Each structure stands twice: as C-alpha cells, then as structure tokens.
Amino acid sequence: RTSGLRQTRFKKIQADRGVHEPRNLLRDMPVRWSSTKIMLDRAVGHRADIKQFVCELEREETNEEKRDALSLLHITPLEWKNALRMLELLQLADDAQIAFSAESYPTLYNAVPALTLLTSAWTLRLDDPNFVEFCPALEIALEKLSEYREIVTDSRTDAYWISMVLHPEYKFGAEFREFWGAQTDQLKSAMEKIVRSHGSHYSGAILTATTVSGPLREVAQATDLGRAAYTTATTEASSTEHWRVEYERFINTHYDIHEDMTLTRWWGMFASQLPTWGSLAADYLPIMSSSVSAERAFSSAALTLTKRRNRLKGDIVEALQIIKCALRNDLLTREPAPSSVVDADLVHEDSDEDDG
Structure with a gap:
C-alpha cells in the first residue's frame, strides 16, 4: 500500500x-x-x-x-554522471543485440559485424579515463565477447560466415575480412566446395541465364549472327562447370539491396537466376541468431493453447500458429482456388448486380 x-x-x-x-x-x-x-x-x-x-x-x-x-x-551529480556512462555502455550492447535480433526475418548475417563493432567500442572505452570505474566490468564483458568469438570461428560452425557470404553487400568484402582476416582465403575455398556440392542439383538451370532461351532461340539461330552468338554462348557454358559460372556470377557482381527489403525476399527474387545460391540461402538464412522469435512463438502458443484447447496435438498447434501468423502478417496473397464456395459467391454477386 x-x-x-x-x-x-x-x-x-x-x-x-x-x-x-x-x-x-x-x-x-x-x-x-x-x-x-x-x-x-x-x-x-x-x-x-x-x-x-x-x-x-x-x-x-x-x-x-x-x-x-x-x-x-x-x-549526487557524480552518481548521475556515472549512470549516464553506464547507460552509454549498455546502449552499445543493446544496439548490437538489435542488429541481429528480429522476430519475422533472418539476421544471422549481422551477428559477426555486430560482435566486431561491440568489441571495438568497448575496447576504446576501456582506455578512456572517463570510464575508469567501469574497467573491471568491461574486462569481464570483453572476455565474454572473446568466448563468443571462439564459438563463431569454430571450424565446426559454418552458419555465421556462410550467412555473411549470402548477403549481397557483404560476401567476402571488408566486413568479412575484418573479422576472419587470414582465414578468408581458406573460407573462400570452402565456399567453392559447398557451392559445387549444391550445384550438382542445378546443373541445367545455369544455362538459362547464359544462353538465349525460349522462342528467341529459334530467331537467333535463323541468322548467321544469331547462330554464332548462340553457339558461342552454349559452348562457353558447356565448357565451364555450371557451378563455377554461377559462383563467380554472384561473387563478382555488384548487387544492391533496399534497406526496407529483407534478405529472404531478395533471394526470393534472385533464386531463379542463382539457383544454387538460392538453395544455400534457403538452408542457412532461417537459422536463428537469437531467441527472440522463439520466445515470441512460445508466448503466442500460450495464447492459442487455452484451457479449452490444452489437449491439442503438436502438429495441430503448429498448424494453428502458422495460420495465425499468415493471417496477421497478410501472407495469404494467392487467389482462392476454384471451389463450390467461390462459385456460389460469384453467382450471388452476379444476381445482386442483375437485381440492381
């Protein structure tokens, strides 16, 4: 009271x-x-x-x-000043956490850059006289970040670096090299092996983007110039391993991704042009970098499983959660398939127009 x-x-x-x-x-x-x-x-x-x-x-x-x-x-004013400094340190950690924590889209590719930036920011403040009272805590925090770095760079864990390579603006660029350094060339070789392994499933698809396709092929072959261009393109594509063509196309091509576009949506647009890379994106990007989405899923499931529905089986609960997510996020974008219900609605609409 x-x-x-x-x-x-x-x-x-x-x-x-x-x-x-x-x-x-x-x-x-x-x-x-x-x-x-x-x-x-x-x-x-x-x-x-x-x-x-x-x-x-x-x-x-x-x-x-x-x-x-x-x-x-x-x-006291000094205590408030220390509170502001502590708030600054915690804000850095919060910004890093937000960078790779999301509820509805993948952010694993941001885990390494966020970890690198946080380590650099805290290290700078470790040498700042204004943060001398926080040095013991900062040293412990940096030790914990070092443990995370060991986990990320573990040879048995490839999800972190592959997810960065799958980002069209990261790939093996400056952000990648800043963290992995001398390991970059070794990881490039490993990436080539992974793409080659996946590329065996898409050996024919790569020809679509390297040769003239569809009705234009017949038109091209009808002229000497078109026939020469078609023959050259086909020969080049056939003489080179298909996975290599696709690998170099993605690695050596500059792509822009809009800041409001999620990485999964971007790969949905380019999966037909880069089928092997698209397959890798489907395998690696859904990996969660934090427990935020899982926590939200559990919280949402608790609302679904009321006392009246607490005997539902796991598959039913999963289906209900998927339907709820699709409805709330407007993911059901396809037109309804033909059915008696749809036909009845159309007939009803036609009759209303006739009466009007």
Whole structure:
C-alpha cells in the first residue's frame, strides 16, 4: 500500500510540471534483455522528479533517524554522471543485440559485424579515463565477447560466415575480412566446395541465364549472327562447370539491396537466376541468431493453447500458429482456388448486380 501511495506521489510530481502521461520508474529483470538499460534510461529522464520526490519524503518524515536514512537516497551529480556512462555502455550492447535480433526475418548475417563493432567500442572505452570505474566490468564483458568469438570461428560452425557470404553487400568484402582476416582465403575455398556440392542439383538451370532461351532461340539461330552468338554462348557454358559460372556470377557482381527489403525476399527474387545460391540461402538464412522469435512463438502458443484447447496435438498447434501468423502478417496473397464456395459467391454477386 505504501508503494502504491509513493507511485501516486511520483506521478503527481510529473503532472504538476505538465507531463501529460506520467510514468513510474522501472526495475530491471534478469530474464529480460536490456532491462537494466531501460531502467537506467527511465531514471535518467526523471532526474528532477526523483530529486523532488526524495526531498518531499525527507521533509515530511518526523523521525530523525528515518529522515537521515532518506537523506542518503539523494543521488549526487557524480552518481548521475556515472549512470549516464553506464547507460552509454549498455546502449552499445543493446544496439548490437538489435542488429541481429528480429522476430519475422533472418539476421544471422549481422551477428559477426555486430560482435566486431561491440568489441571495438568497448575496447576504446576501456582506455578512456572517463570510464575508469567501469574497467573491471568491461574486462569481464570483453572476455565474454572473446568466448563468443571462439564459438563463431569454430571450424565446426559454418552458419555465421556462410550467412555473411549470402548477403549481397557483404560476401567476402571488408566486413568479412575484418573479422576472419587470414582465414578468408581458406573460407573462400570452402565456399567453392559447398557451392559445387549444391550445384550438382542445378546443373541445367545455369544455362538459362547464359544462353538465349525460349522462342528467341529459334530467331537467333535463323541468322548467321544469331547462330554464332548462340553457339558461342552454349559452348562457353558447356565448357565451364555450371557451378563455377554461377559462383563467380554472384561473387563478382555488384548487387544492391533496399534497406526496407529483407534478405529472404531478395533471394526470393534472385533464386531463379542463382539457383544454387538460392538453395544455400534457403538452408542457412532461417537459422536463428537469437531467441527472440522463439520466445515470441512460445508466448503466442500460450495464447492459442487455452484451457479449452490444452489437449491439442503438436502438429495441430503448429498448424494453428502458422495460420495465425499468415493471417496477421497478410501472407495469404494467392487467389482462392476454384471451389463450390467461390462459385456460389460469384453467382450471388452476379444476381445482386442483375437485381440492381
């Protein structure tokens, strides 16, 4: 009850200074990501309100011993400055987490760049005199990032670097080399072997993009120039391993991807031109880089499995979740197939038009 009264008082202090939507302070939770950062962010934004709140409690307290205890709650300017510095450190970690955490699209390709940037940012602040009080904590944090780096660079784990190669703006570029360094050439050779292995399933598809196809082929062969061009293209494609042609096409071609376009959608557009790479994208990109989507799935399933539906089998629950996701995200874009229901609706619409 006392806590409720104090919350009301704290909101009243905000309302008196013209805040339209007064808010309470927050407490961090070990099981929620970035909760400490969010807690500090809220507190820093209400520094004046917190000061007035403590002053009012101290002024109204009649017991001298309790009043002295309340006076210790005043936050000094130096403590607020340290809170701001800690908030800066936590904000860096939060930005890195957001970079490779998403609910509805893949972000594994951002895990390595985010890890690299966070390591660099914290290392710079480790040598900054303004963060000297945080050095012990930063050293522990950097040790943990080093452990993550060992996991990422483990030879048995290829998902991280392959997902970066599958990004048309990363591939084996500067961001890739910054992290893997001398391993880049070795990983290039490994990537060639992987594409060659997958390319055996798409040996004929690559000819579509390298030769004249469809009705134009007959027109091209009808002229000497067209016949020469067609023969040359076919010979070149036949003399070169198909996987090699596709491999070099993707690696050596500059592609742009719009900032609002997800990587899965981009590969959906280019899968027909790069079938082997598209197959790899379908295998690797769905790998989750964080547990955000899984946590949301469990939370959503808890809403689906009510007390009246708690005996549903796993496959039924999975189907319900997929349907719910498709409906809420407007993924059901295909026209309905012919059926008696559709025919009845069309007849009903025609009759309404005739009556009108």
